[in-house]
Ligand code: SF4
């Protein structure tokens with residue numbers, strides 16, 4: 266049974282809120298959507314993998330005190346998520362740098378054409 270992040274009482278896995286302190290544990294009233302909560306004064310983003318690799322686009326970042334997508338960067342199991350395979354990271358890098366890649370290709374093609382004449 267998991268613990269409540271605020272009062273640390275054991276709560277049911279499917280509980281929508283803590284029966285002791287009423288802290289919301291699930292987002293949008295859905296038992297399958299865990300709402301992670303900061304336990305201290307520091308925002309969750311400081312220990313989140315998506316903040317570290319700069320892939321998070323949530324408006325709450327970097328000051329989220331609760332979040333449905335939080336992924337603890339200190340837990341090794343979170344690093345094996347399928348979304349963070351090397352192939353996915355290359356895709357993200359290509360997407361972010363597409364403009365520069367196209368520009369560099371155009372410059373290279375122009376140079377080759379100029380040198381061949
Ligand atoms: S997923 Fe949530 S906790 Fe992680 S960086 Fe984004 S807003 Fe912060």
Ligand SMILES: [Zn+2]
Nearest residue numbers: 269272283286
């Ligand atoms: Zn509680």
